[in-house]
Amino acid sequence: MSAERRADSAEEIEVRDPVSAPDAGGVPRRTTRRFPLFTRDTARPEGGGRAAPGDAPAPARQWPVLLVLGLVGIGLLITALDVFRVGTLLIGSALLTGAVLRWLLPSVGMLAVRSRFTDMVTYAVLGLVIVLLALMAQPDPLLKIPFLKDALHFTVEN
Numbered sequence: 001m002s003a004e005r006r007a008d009s010a011e012e013i014e015v016r017d018p019v020s021a022p023d024a025g026g027v028p029r030r031t032t033r034r035f036p037l038f039t040r041d042t043a044r045p046e047g048g049g050r051a052a053p054g055d056a057p058a059p060a061r062q063w064p065v066l067l068v069l070g071l072v073g074i075g076l077l078i079t080a081l082d083v084f085r086v087g088t089l090l091i092g093s094a095l096l097t098g099a100v101l102r103w104l105l106p107s108v109g110m111l112a113v114r115s116r117f118t119d120m121v122t123y124a125v126l127g128l129v130i131v132l133l134a135l136m137a138q139p140d141p142l143l144k145i146p147f148l149k150d151a152l153h154f155t156v157e158n
Contacts, residue, residue: 045112045113045114045115045116045119046112046115046116047102047105047106047107047108047112047116048107048108048109048110048112049106049107049109051063051064051105051107051108051109051111061109062109062110063109064098064101064105064108064109064111065108065109065110065111067097067101068094068095068097068098068101068111071090071091071093071094071097072090072091072094072095074090075087075088075089075090075091075093075094076091078090079091084134084137085134085135085137085142088130088131088133088134088137089131089134089135091130092126092127092128092129092130092131092134093127093131094127095123095124095126095127095130096123096124096127096128096131097127098111098119098123098127099119099120099121099123099124099127102116102119102120102123103116103120136148
């Protein structure tokens with residue numbers, strides 16, 4: 001590039017301060033690192049694409065979230081029919097299934113809410129807590145934690 005041409009290009013783009021950058025038209029514009037006052041668009045979560053091809057009907061494209069919601073619905077129905085432990089175990093298992101689907105599948109549709117890691121941890125922790133609470137529910141708990149009785153001894157009277 002000749003010295004004359006470099007001088008011309010230097011005159012065309014004027015940098016006003018260290019934070020300015022040229023826009024698409026080459027006019028310098030101040031850029032900022034501050035977030036805009038109003039959000040105009042949001043990024044789709046990682047893996048938030050369709051779980052089936054685009055020509056499939058809408059329910060087939062969202063089968064992962066429908067599977068999890070269906071299992072939760074069946075668990076709530078079973079719980080309402082007075083089979084508490086089985087219903088809550090099914091609800092916890094549904095959330096654990098959601099965590100596994102989020103981990104294994106590249107696209108899970110509306111089951112993707114946040115980043116893949118955050119979704120997996122959220123679904124897994126909530127599912128595990130619900131399963132553990134269902135196993136420890138009274139009467140006749142299937143899971144007995146020895147130190148829990150000692151911890152509650154000072155808070156609950158006999």
